[in-house]
Amino acid sequence: MPTLSKTEIDDFKAALRGQLILPDDAGYDEARTVWNAMIDRRPAMIARCAGVADVRVAIGFARAQHLPLAIRGGGHNIAGSAVCDDGLVIDLSGMKSVRVDPFARRACVEPGCTLGDLDHETQAFGLAVPVGINSTTGVAGLTLGGGFGWLSRRYGMTVDSLVSVDIVTADGELLHCSRDEHKDLFWALCGGGGNFGVVTMFEFQLHAVGPLVYGGLVVLPIEQGKEALRRYREAARSMPDELTVWCVASLAPPLPFLPAEAHGKPMIAFAVCYTGPIENGPHAVDAVRRFGSPSGEQLGSMPFTAWQQAFDQPLVPGNRNYWKSHNLSELPDGLIDTLIDTFRTLDATEYEVFFGQIGGATARVAVDATAYPARDTIYVMNIHARWSEPKDDARSIAWARMFFENTKPFALGSAYVNFMTEEETDRIAAVYGPNYQRLVAVKNRYDPDNLFRNNQNIKPSGSK
Ligand SMILES: Cc1cc2nc3c(=O)[nH]c(=O)nc-3n(C[C@H](O)[C@H](O)[C@H](O)COP(=O)(O)OP(=O)(O)OC[C@H]3O[C@@H](n4cnc5c(N)ncnc54)[C@H](O)[C@@H]3O)c2cc1C
Numbered sequence: 001m002p003t004l005s006k007t008e009i010d011d012f013k014a015a016l017r018g019q020l021i022l023p024d025d026a027g028y029d030e031a032r033t034v035w036n037a038m039i040d041r042r043p044a045m046i047a048r049c050a051g052v053a054d055v056r057v058a059i060g061f062a063r064a065q066h067l068p069l070a071i072r073g074g075g076h077n078i079a080g081s082a083v084c085d086d087g088l089v090i091d092l093s094g095m096k097s098v099r100v101d102p103f104a105r106r107a108c109v110e111p112g113c114t115l116g117d118l119d120h121e122t123q124a125f126g127l128a129v130p131v132g133i134n135s136t137t138g139v140a141g142l143t144l145g146g147g148f149g150w151l152s153r154r155y156g157m158t159v160d161s162l163v164s165v166d167i168v169t170a171d172g173e174l175l176h177c178s179r180d181e182h183k184d185l186f187w188a189l190c191g192g193g194g195n196f197g198v199v200t201m202f203e204f205q206l207h208a209v210g211p212l213v214y215g216g217l218v219v220l221p222i223e224q225g226k227e228a229l230r231r232y233r234e235a236a237r238s239m240p241d242e243l244t245v246w247c248v249a250s251l252a253p254p255l256p257f258l259p260a261e262a263h264g265k266p267m268i269a270f271a272v273c274y275t276g277p278i279e280n281g282p283h284a285v286d287a288v289r290r291f292g293s294p295s296g297e298q299l300g301s302m303p304f305t306a307w308q309q310a311f312d313q314p315l316v317p318g319n320r321n322y323w324k325s326h327n328l329s330e331l332p333d334g335l336i337d338t339l340i341d342t343f344r345t346l347d348a349t350e351y352e353v354f355f356g357q358i359g360g361a362t363a364r365v366a367v368d369a370t371a372y373p374a375r376d377t378i379y380v381m382n383i384h385a386r387w388s389e390p391k392d393d394a395r396s397i398a399w400a401r402m403f404f405e406n407t408k409p410f411a412l413g414s415a416y417v418n419f420m421t422e423e424e425t426d427r428i429a430a431v432y433g434p435n436y437q438r439l440v441a442v443k444n445r446y447d448p449d450n451l452f453r454n455n456q457n458i459k460p461s462g463s464k
Pocket of ligand 1: 082
């Protein structure tokens with residue numbers, strides 16, 4: 001990093017309405033901490049922007065000083081790309097406004113919002129955007145990678161509800177992009193990540209949801225796993241878009257509805273969310289109860305906002321995490337057998353594999369309609385190692401990689417960009433498949449010097 005003089009730093013600080021946090025400042029360690037405790041980076045400065053003007057100043061400063069640059073929304077990215085060593089972090093976490101127009105069914109959302117912030121504001125009007133399953137995740141990073149969750153089978157990927165964005169590009173210009181303005185840039189932002197500038201506003205189409213949904217968990221002992229997954233696979237083929245069923249293999253946590261003897265034993269759990277008419281809920285989820293003989297279940301109606309927080313507890317920040325991910329179009333027998341045989345003998349509480357079911361509306365969009373291309377993906381499989389002690393790093397990473405390799409033959413070869421760990425840059429072309437070259441062309445036009453490179457990087461032509 002170039003050495004900055006005190007005057008340069010003071011001038012930068014004075015030009016911001018928000019805060020400039022330096023390594024000796026109180027709050028620096030908190031400000032550089034992200035969700036994944038594996039990430040321990042020390043930026044030279046963190047600009048906690050108060051608005052678009054600050055974002056423009058910060059981009060200009062990073063460009064002029066040739067500083068490494070990172071952009072932080074919710075700080076959830078597993079690769080830790082929200083922070084960089086020795087450079088500048090543009091921290092958007094203070095920009096949290098959500099403006100809902102319930103009549104037009106639109107929401108304008110600032111990039112520091114979490115999914116919980118967004119749900120809070122939209123659900124006040126019985127409306128929602130399809131986003132992820134953990135309320136502390138950032139809207140910004142999730143949306144820019146594609147975004148999916150409990151509403152996606154019904155209403156599509158998050159980007160399928162994106163109407164427009166405001167973005168500050170590498171040259172400091174503020175552009176408003178939509179399907180009609182700066183079309184190529186808008187297309188690229190619908191899945192191409194943080195490669196093209198800093199988004200300062202997301203405008204979403206809203207959909208009627210809730211306020212009550214029907215769902216919960218059905219837990220089976222692992223011994224029933226193979227048969228249960230085959231029944232799940234069969235049932236999934238004809239599920240209505242209003243019903244989404246994710247599946248997770250892990251050791252059973254001490255859930256209050258499970259008998260004590262099931263705690264800590266390998267399990268298959270089905271997480272169910274039905275967003276159709278609430279009175280139809282029990283009937284809609286009944287098939288899931290018949291995947292086997294559950295060791296416990298908890299199903300019922302609840303506010304959508306409560307369901308959106310149901311998985312916050314196991315996914316708290318501060319653990320060490322390593323993920324590997326495959327996209328799947330099916331659950332072949334070989335994959336089911338590998339999963340169940342692995343978990344049958346697993347004794348580590350910290351490892352899980354989940355299958356996020358999408359399809360439905362996500363699959364009824366053309367591959368080239370958005371930069372997010374994986375319209376053939378029906379299950380996003382995530383291999384999730386989570387642990388607390390650095391001494392377990394090697395063991396846990398090796399376990400995730402081993403399971404990833406063992407299941408590769410059953411996968412599509414693509415992946416969800418938001419689930420990729422940092423060393424997977426070589427998968428980027430495969431992730432974007434037929435859309436990759438168009439993304440490179442947009443990158444060439446808007447960020448030819450690759451100022452925005454601390455991400456799953458789409459390199460401009462000619463750069464190494
Ligand atoms: C516990 C957990 C659960 C998750 N569940 C889901 C899920 O259900 N569905 C799903 O789709 N994903 C899910 N994810 C993945 C999630 O989409 C990514 O981690 C995403 O990057 C989070 O966004 P963020 O703003 O919090 O990330 P950050 O770490 O703040 O940012 C990640 C990257 O996004 C880019 N970025 C962020 N803000 C901006 C901006 N304003 N302008 C330009 N670029 C920007 C930057 O490149 C940045 O490095 C989950 C992640 C976690 C940790």
